Amino acid sequence: MSINSGMNKVKVRFAPSPTGPLHIGGARSALFNYLFARNQQGTLVLRIEDTDLERSSLESEREIVESLSWLGISWDEGIDVGGSNGPYRQTERLDTYHRYVDQLLRSGHAYHCFCTEEELAEERQVMLYKGQIVAYSGKCRHLTPEEREEKLSQGLLPTVRFRVPAGDNLVVNDLVRGAVSFDSSEIGDFIIVKSDGIPTYNFAVVIDDHDMKITHVIRAEEHLSNTPRQLLIYRALGFKTPEFAHISLILGSDRQKMSKRHGATSVMQYRQAGYLPEAVFNFLALLGWSPEGEQEILDQDEIIKQFSLQRVAKNPAVFDLEKLNWLNAQYIKRKPLKHLGEMLKPYLQTSPFWPRVEHLDEAVYEVLIEAIRDRLVCLGDVVREIEPFFADPRYDADTISQLEQPEVREMLRLFTERLPERFDLDQARIFMKGLPKALQLPAKRVYMPIRLSLTGNPHGPELPYLFVVMGIPEIRRRISALI
Numbered sequence: 001m002s003i004n005s006g007m008n009k010v011k012v013r014f015a016p017s018p019t020g021p022l023h024i025g026g027a028r029s030a031l032f033n034y035l036f037a038r039n040q041q042g043t044l045v046l047r048i049e050d051t052d053l054e055r056s057s058l059e060s061e062r063e064i065v066e067s068l069s070w071l072g073i074s075w076d077e078g079i080d081v082g083g084s085n086g087p088y089r090q091t092e093r094l095d096t097y098h099r100y101v102d103q104l105l106r107s108g109h110a111y112h113c114f115c116t117e118e119e120l121a122e123e124r125q126v127m128l129y130k131g132q133i134v135a136y137s138g139k140c141r142h143l144t145p146e147e148r149e150e151k152l153s154q155g156l157l158p159t160v161r162f163r164v165p166a167g168d169n170l171v172v173n174d175l176v177r178g179a180v181s182f183d184s185s186e187i188g189d190f191i192i193v194k195s196d197g198i199p200t201y202n203f204a205v206v207i208d209d210h211d212m213k214i215t216h217v218i219r220a221e222e223h224l225s226n227t228p229r230q231l232l233i234y235r236a237l238g239f240k241t242p243e244f245a246h247i248s249l250i251l252g253s254d255r256q257k258m259s260k261r262h263g264a265t266s267v268m269q270y271r272q273a274g275y276l277p278e279a280v281f282n283f284l285a286l287l288g289w290s291p292e293g294e295q296e297i298l299d300q301d302e303i304i305k306q307f308s309l310q311r312v313a314k315n316p317a318v319f320d321l322e323k324l325n326w327l328n329a330q331y332i333k334r335k336p337l338k339h340l341g342e343m344l345k346p347y348l349q350t351s352p353f354w355p356r357v358e359h360l361d362e363a364v365y366e367v368l369i370e371a372i373r374d375r376l377v378c379l380g381d382v383v384r385e386i387e388p389f390f391a392d393p394r395y396d397a398d399t400i401s402q403l404e405q406p407e408v409r410e411m412l413r414l415f416t417e418r419l420p421e422r423f424d425l426d427q428a429r430i431f432m433k434g435l436p437k438a439l440q441l442p443a444k445r446v447y448m449p450i451r452l453s454l455t456g457n458p459h460g461p462e463l464p465y466l467f468v469v470m471g472i473p474e475i476r477r478r479i480s481a482l483i
Helices: 024-039 058-071 094-107 117-130 145-153 201-211 221-237 267-273 277-285 300-306 321-333 337-348 354-358 362-373 379-385 397-403 406-418 425-439 444-455 463-470 472-482
Strands: 011-014 043-046 110-113 159-162 169-174 178-183 190-193 216-220 243-247
Touching (some): 011 024, 011 216, 024 043, 024 216, 024 300, 094 159, 094 221, 190 201, 201 221, 267 379, 362 463, 397 406, 425 444, 444 463, 463 472
Antiparallel strands (some): 110 159, 159 190
């Protein structure tokens, strides 16, 4: 049954911090929000949480937007598309946050704290030494108005702390993890505004989600521990609480948290390597969500149609690079040759053989792409896979010993004599199929020596492809040089 009905239109958001590239974990969170919104005919908001002033940058924001767009994730409201609930960057919403902070201060739900970093560090050390739960002691909770004014007159810049009620059982009814309980006594009064006037994540996110009418918060499991603090702020401000769904972590193949040692971690690195956006989209959707059937290759429309939070797993998802490679290879194989040929050109332009590739006849270029298509895991592999067609062969000692046999040399001489002036792929296949009979030799004594003489390698593209792409003059040149 659809969650979306009547006035309760589903609205979700993806709210990255622009402190670096979009990583796989963030991309998966964005994707699950996108899939849920589209499945429920709801709205997706893209919001930027840029209150980390030192690390945030417009360059990172642009890369995040570009990565999402490349993946095929679109949003209905937010930065660069606008909407009626903006602004959509937190640094442009400071007046809004301060208005709500004043409300909490007036109602007694928050207070000014003048404790220094040194005092707080000393307090933490004492609690650790005593084996106590590390939480703020509440030292500034009971300052009188006179004491507060005196500290302000000394030029001290306070933080603002939220007053956490003791002994409160806070329950998060999570759509993925079920009911999760937290004891407020273990939280301690937490900072909602830093001494520079910038709100903390836990405060700003509540204000943003409320003002932007977010109905469902779908985010990574690591945010679950933040949720009780946010519930307290929702309650203190009289806001309606959204539904929460915390999706599992992504682990590497060694079942440790994803990091650079597991390979590329940012979306743009996969793009640069030549992974297809639809393959990465498909792969990320399967990280922690399972479709109804056994089919794993699913297009975007089918994934949207099937997606539900009920089928999102509680257990961590394992990033299986082999599976991503397999999926990507399948998507490459399905591309029409002409389209694939255009997609490969930016990678081919990095090859030393690009000047020769660039001047191939269009039909011959298509034969080259057909020859290597099934050998590509990523588009970037094309640079390696075209080498047999254009690089001068290198012969190891074993290859030379095979090729210097008198009967092999004679077979190669007869082969070159029978070569026509030119042929297309069909003609090349017919020619090769009839060659052993024409030379009155077993096929293995014809095909392997020809392959070795042309490429120096017993493996590689089928000979008819080599013939068409190399061209007759180049075939003659290589065999003549060898003989």
